[in-house]
Amino acid sequence: xxxxxxxxxxxxxxxxxxxxxxxxxxxxxxxxxxxxxxxxxxxxxxxxxxxxxxxxxxxxxxxxxxxxxxxxxxxxxxxxxxxxxxxxxxxxxxxxxxxxxxxxxxxxxxxxxxxxxxxxxxxxxxxxxxxxxxxxxxxxxxxxxxxxxxxxxxxxxxxxxxxxxxxxxxxxxxxxxxxxxxxxxxxxxxxxxxxxxxxxxxxxxxxxxxxxxxxxxxxxxxxxxxxxxxxxxxxxxxxxxxxxxxxxxxxxxxxxxxxxxxxxxxxxxxxxxxxxxxxxxxxxxxxxxxxxxxxxxxxxxxxxxxxxxxxxxxxxxxxxxxxxxxxxxxxxxxxxxxxxxxxxxxxxxxxxxxxxxxxxxxxxxxxxxxxxxxxxxxxxxxxxxxxxxxxxxxxxxxxxxxxxxxxxxxxxxxxxxxxxxxxxxxxxxxxxxxxxxxxxxxxxxxxxxxxxxxxxxxxxxx
Amino acid sequence: xxxxxxxxxxxxxxxxxxxxxxxxxxxxxxxxxxxxxxxxxxxxxxxxxxxxxxxxxxxxxxxxxxxxxxxxxxxxxxxxxxxxxxxxxxxxxxxxxxxxxxxxxxxxxxxxxxxxxxxxxxxxxxxxxxxxxxxxxxxxxxxxxxxxxxxxxxxxxxxxxxxxxxxxxxxxxxxxxxxxxxxxxxxxxxxxxxxxxxxxxxxxxxxxxxxxxxxxxxxxxxxxxxxxxxxxxxxxxxxxxxxxxxxxxxxxxxxxxxxxxxxxxxxxxxxxxxxxxxxxxxxxxxxxxxxxxxxxxxx
Numbered sequence: 135x136x137x138x139x140x141x142x143x144x145x146x147x148x149x150x151x152x153x154x155x156x157x158x159x160x161x162x163x164x165x166x167x168x169x170x171x172x173x174x175x176x177x178x179x180x181x182x183x184x185x186x187x188x189x190x191x192x193x194x195x196x197x198x199x200x201x202x203x204x205x206x207x208x209x210x211x212x213x214x215x216x217x218x219x220x221x222x223x224x225x226x227x228x229x230x231x232x233x234x235x236x237x238x239x240x241x242x243x244x245x246x247x248x249x250x251x252x253x254x255x256x257x258x259x260x261x262x263x264x265x266x267x268x269x270x271x272x273x274x275x276x277x278x279x280x281x282x283x284x285x286x287x288x289x290x291x292x293x294x295x296x297x298x299x300x301x302x303x304x305x306x307x308x309x310x311x312x313x314x315x316x317x318x319x320x321x322x323x324x325x326x327x328x329x330x331x332x333x334x335x336x337x338x339x340x341x342x343x344x345x346x347x348x349x350x351x352x353x354x355x356x357x358x359x360x361x362x363x364x365x366x367x368x369x370x371x372x373x374x375x376x377x378x379x380x381x382x383x384x385x386x387x388x389x390x391x392x393x394x395x396x397x398x399x400x401x402x403x404x405x406x407x408x409x410x411x412x413x414x415x416x417x418x419x420x421x422x423x424x425x426x427x428x429x430x431x432x433x434x435x436x437x438x439x440x441x442x443x444x445x446x447x448x449x450x451x452x453x454x455x456x457x458x459x460x461x462x463x464x465x466x467x468x469x470x471x472x473x474x475x476x477x478x479x480x481x482x483x484x485x486x487x488x489x490x491x492x493x494x495x496x497x498x499x500x501x502x503x504x505x506x507x508x509x510x511x512x513x514x515x516x517x518x519x520x521x522x523x524x525x526x527x528x529x530x531x532x533x534x535x536x537x538x539x540x541x542x543x544x545x546x547x548x549x550x551x552x553x554x555x556x557x558x559x560x561x562x563x564x565x566x567x568x569x570x571x572x573x574x575x576x577x578x579x580x581x582x583x584x585x586x587x588x589x590x591x592x593x594x595x596x
Numbered sequence: 597x598x599x600x601x602x603x604x605x606x607x608x609x610x611x612x613x614x615x616x617x618x619x620x621x622x623x624x625x626x627x628x629x630x631x632x633x634x635x636x637x638x639x640x641x642x643x644x645x646x647x648x649x650x651x652x653x654x655x656x657x658x659x660x661x662x663x664x665x666x667x668x669x670x671x672x673x674x675x676x677x678x679x680x681x682x683x684x685x686x687x688x689x690x691x692x693x694x695x696x697x698x699x700x701x702x703x704x705x706x707x708x709x710x711x712x713x714x715x716x717x718x719x720x721x722x723x724x725x726x727x728x729x730x731x732x733x734x735x736x737x738x739x740x741x742x743x744x745x746x747x748x749x750x751x752x753x754x755x756x757x758x759x760x761x762x763x764x765x766x767x768x769x770x771x772x773x774x775x776x777x778x779x780x781x782x783x784x785x786x787x788x789x790x791x792x793x794x795x796x797x798x799x800x801x802x803x804x805x806x807x808x809x810x811x812x813x814x815x816x817x818x819x820x821x822x823x824x825x826x827x828x829x830x831x832x833x834x835x836x837x838x839x840x841x842x843x844x845x846x847x848x849x850x851x852x853x854x855x856x857x858x859x860x861x862x863x864x865x866x867x868x869x870x871x872x873x874x875x876x877x878x879x880x881x882x883x884x885x886x887x888x889x890x891x892x893x894x895x
Contacts, residue, residue: 238838242858249644249863267861271643358842409730411842417730559860563840564663571842575751586662593660 185235190216192227197482199489200255201232204240207438208259208308208472209233211506215493218502228489237261248274248477256480257490262296262471265305266556275304276476281487282306285495289512290468292551297473305473306494309509311433312466312542312549313366313456316440319535320450321351321428329429329454335395338429338457342404345428353404354429355418356396358570359411361562362469363431367392369467369550370458380555382591384565385584393573393580400574407574411566419443431456433469434538437508441533452535455545464548504530510542517543561591631874638867654868664869666844667852668876673757674848675825678764683817686769690776691806705777708770719767720834724750727759750836753845760846763831772817779813780806815888819881826877829854849873 186206190213203209209232216230233255235243241264247254248268260268268275282294282303290310297305317329325348327341342353357363368375373388383389399405406426410417413430422430423444430436440451455465474494476486493499500511501522508530516522523539525531530538569587572578604610638655641648658664689708693701711719726734727749736746749755787805796804807814829850833839836846839855847855849869857866885891 238859245858245861249861270861272645274644563855563859567840568843571751575748575842590662593657594663596657 185233187231187233188213189231192220192229196227196229197485198229199486201257202240202255203234203259204237206234214502219489254477254479256486257476259472259474262554263562265473267559269299273304274478276478276483277302278487279303281491288515293512296554305475306490307512308472309435311435311468311470312510313433313469315454315456316430317452318428318450319452321349324349332457335457346404351425351428352406355408355413355427356400356405356574357412358574359566364392365552366431366467367395370463374553376553376555376557380557382557382561382588385588390580434510437530441529448533453538453541464550466545466549467552468549560594564591634867634870637864638871640864642863654865658868667847667849671826671849677761678825679821681765682768682772686772687776690773694780708773711767712771716830717834723763724835724837751842756845775813775817779810783809822880823877
């Protein structure tokens with residue numbers, strides 16, 4: 135009897151504690167605790183709307199510059215470049231504060247800040263798919279053409295075009311983003327597959343069947359929330375998903391063929407939808423680490439995802455050109471990208487532009503882009519600099535089975551371009567929320583789904 | 597001068613206007629002006645540095661936009677279902693808690709009310725994780741224990757909407773219950789006593805006394821629920837971890853406004869969406885208030 139009474143008391147105190155705890159939890163929302171959850175579940179969780187800052191101080195009389203980025207490690211790169219700049223330019227010292235926001239939040243904040251003319255940072259990273267939004271009307275971005283000029287001859291020209299309007303350059307590219315196939319050789323070895331022998335999609339399918347038969351893994355991923363797989367194949371077919379004059383162009387035989395390829399892989403049981411909708415999410419990393427997929431199609435910038443989020447796979451991942459339908463087709467395409475801009479409202483426009491173009495386009499900068507970010511830099515002079523590209527101490531060289539630059543130099547004349555224009559934000563949004571989901575989750579007819587997408591986006595833009 | 601000022605300040609006709617002036621000022625700056633400007637913008641193509649009048653083309657585009665209709669349908673269904681779930685049940689719970697035979701009243705009151713104190717952001721995130729599609733998510737573990745296969749909760753329209761409604765009920769039942777509780781406190785005991793003398797049973801007392809006497813509260817709760825249902829955004833945004841739910845199963849009118857205006861930098865089109873929302877909410881609420889007789893002169 136007595137026991138049950140004290141039990142009741144305990145229960146009561148537990149309950150009241152619980153109530154108090156949930157009350158407190160309600161108040162201090164988002165500040166702590168939530169981060170661990172989000173890192174486990176979703177990359178661009180909006181629970182941390184605060185943003186995290188990193189400041190690099192310059193010497194006396196330094197100018198304050200602020201910058202927003204949406205990938206934390208980009209901030210580390212810029213911090214390093216400010217340190218180098220300050221060491222070289224004692225008369226132009228910079229204090230840089232880089233703030234990392236989640237992807238959607240950062241672009242939305244920038245839109246509002248530029249629209250209202252207040253609150254924008256001096257410098258900002260803008261993802262290529264969002265860039266056309268910022269070129270609408272009279273761009274509220276600084277014209278960087280003059281500042282880019284000294285570097286122009288040594289960089290891949292198509293990457294500049296992505297961030298330009300009416301012949302003026304508004305954004306500085308970060309990388310080429312050559313798309314390749316990342317193979318998990320541990321799984322392939324178990325299945326007795328030699329990835330260097332995979333030249334066509336037929337070879338890939340055959341290899342996939344072996345993988346599924348002999349291991350627990352799937353050969354490849356199906357993305358419902360990402361475009362990279364489909365755009366890579368579309369580029370092989372020499373097509374694009376928008377027209378020259380910025381109209382959607384998805385109800386084409388090429389697009390149908392590209393999507394049908396992945397549909398046939400899914401039907402054959404060698405590919406499966408990846409958690410999170412595409413391979414560049416925390417959920418996706420989790421499945422790749424767990425060995426669910428033997429190959430992933432991603433641009434070379436995905437290397438940093440391997441080293442940062444999937445250290446367990448070190449020494450097991452090989453890089454290879456994409457398979458093609460028939461030999462002779464171009465085996466790569468530049469995908470993704472980040473254009474860094476200087477805003478028109480910046481009080482130190484000149485210094486910001488000078489530093490930015492130096493940091494991202496000079497050979498010094500490009501060496502750091504490779505070292506820190508693991509990107510394929512736009513300055514091609516650097517690609518053949520063996521000392522840098524084959525540095526045995528480099529973490530990317532260490533991580534992968536073969537050297538990324540060997541692959542890059544092999545395909546350097548086969549890297550095609552998928553355009554980014556005003557149709558892209560709406561089109562990508564519709565494809566990634568509706569079209570791919572209806573095709574791969576609900577089994578909708580590919581041609582019809584693409585026709586719907588075409589009509590909806592035409593209407594929205596019209 | 598001071599005389600004039602004194603006369604002015606002590607003037608009984610002027611004083612009321614002075615007192616309400618701060619409110620009117622704030623109302624005009626933050627409500628009337630943006631509203632008028634939204635109407636203007638809905639006839640414009642808004643680009644940074646270049647605004648251009650384009651007549652009704654935002655609207656004509658809107659009425660051919662399938663995603664917009666999906667958003668309207670979603671908001672509408674959500675609004676109706678929240679009315680169905682969030683008026684009768686909280687009323688019932690309020691009656692139960694108000695009843696003399698009920699034990700631990702305060703405990704239930706606080707338990708029902710607690711969710712309303714958590715932020716939607718936290719609640720939405722937790723619901724998203726609990727209903728995540730992976731095999732190890734809370735709800736999937738639960739249904740696997742019952743022998744079902746894991747479900748991609750947030751990828752299908754029906755289950756996605758069910759989760760959204762669950763979140764709404766979890767959060768708002770307590771709040772609506774408190775409205776009804778305060779309404780119940782205003783019903784005089786004598787009415788029930790005389791009903792007892794006449795031999796009325798509990799059901800008769802509930803339908804003949806409680807519900808009619810609660811009518812003002814019901815109207816109030818209904819009015820705010822109609823608006824809140826149509827304007828819902830944060831719940832959907834947090835549940836799908838962003839504004840882009842698969843096949844737009846979670847898009848709402850405000851979500852679409854946000855997507856067009858902020859994510860796609862298309863303010864003119866977004867303004868047209870906002871005006872349609874305003875018209876919808878006004879028409880619904882005015883009709884509802886008219887039917888319920890709120891505009892009749894009090895006797």
